[in-house]
Amino acid sequence: MQIGLLGKANVGKSTFFSAATETAVPIGNYPFTTIEPNVGVTYVRTKCACKHFTIVHQNPHCMNGIRLVPVKLIDVAGLVPGAHEGKGLGNKFLDDARQAEVLIHVVDIAGTTDIQGQPVPAGTHDPLEDVEFVESEFDLWFKQILDREWQKLLREITQKTATLTEGIARRFSGLGVKEFLVSEVLKESGLVTKKPAEWSDSDILSFVRILRKKTKPILIAANKADLCKDLSIVEKIKGHVVLCSAESELLLRKAVKANLIKYVPGDSSFEVQGNATPQQKQALELVRTVLGKIKTTGIQQALNHAVFETLKFITVYPVEDEAKLTNKDGVVLPDARLLPLGSTARDLAATIHADLAKGFLHAVDVKTKQRIGADHILKDGDVIKIVSTMSRG
Ligand SMILES: Nc1nc2c(ncn2[C@@H]2O[C@H](COP(=O)(O)OP(=O)(O)OP(=O)(O)O)[C@@H](O)[C@H]2O)c(=O)[nH]1
Ligand SMILES: [Mg+2]
Incomplete structure (x- = not known):
């Protein structure tokens, strides 16, 4: 599963990437800061299956029943009108994004950059022009x-x-x-x-x-929403739009790392811990006003929408021991897999190991304890044990 970030130069793609993957990458208020693509791992947020069984388990990707499932994110060079004729950095960005199953089109909704990505006073550029030209390129x-x-x-x-x-x-x-x-x-x-x-x-x-629409669907992240004076402009955009402030998310992620706040990506608020300095508290309060305006920073919502709504993927938890919900090493609910809607028990087996699918005998729906066949269609949140004549590897 790979998500690509696409957009005009200087709209905040790398800021989105850096916040979502917690990786430091060059960010600058000028076009073409990024030339070579940045590739990293981010997470989509869903309900962990532990909630269904009312169990508590130690898993770095489960926080109080909120499960984070890894997905690959790619940040590419920005584009300018005429990219298909070689303007700016040309089409290189699209070659880099070709592996992505879905694209998040990052738009500067505050209009703080002109069509070439040069900084201009907020509200002086029409973001609708960008939506159109990027899709047309x-x-x-x-x-x-x-x-x-x-x-x-x-x-x-x-x-x-x-x-x-x-x-x-x-x-x-x-x-x-x-x-x-x-x-x-x-x-x-x-x-x-x-x-x-x-x-x-x-x-x-x-x-x-x-x-193009069918193979590379696009969802819009209306970024720099913190600087946007009139957010009603998003109503004029066709397709799904998520209001975002990548800069706010970046600050929150850094604050979590520094133990200054309690915050899970996607939350609509955060709790400041005692050890923040007055300046840090002031910066965090500014982010709080942004959240007051746009509810969440939108970064997690955009990633989730891309995977669960645009692509309609589901999350399934494979286990080896259906009584203990563990893998062979005794780890409880170790793995969460993203699968396209309509995937079967055999498809799940194939994502684990080709041999497991080849020797497929049957599977067990652990929540209902029912035996299911190879062609049984899986549902979101299913916990599945696969029984096969061949073990993995
Ligand atoms: N206020 C505000 N500024 C932002 C936001 N996101 C990014 N920026 C700023 O916008 C500028 C461009 O950010 P980048 O992340 O480098 O943009 P990019 O789209 O990767 O740019 P290129 O790689 O040059 O195409 C930087 O000055 C960021 O700090 C946001 O949500 N709010
Ligand atoms: Mg960049």
């Missing part, structure tokens, strides 16, 4: 892949060495595109009945737009 990157190969693809179709769906799926295989998806997009775009040789440039664009 992304679509044009998809289009270039097809444009480059279009004549060759037409020849393959004429010579009957490939069908349209096969040919397109092959060109996008690096992005995980399968033939059935190409067929779906052909139907949705209304191009299924049009001969490929007659497709116009705008036909290709409408096709790749739908394909």
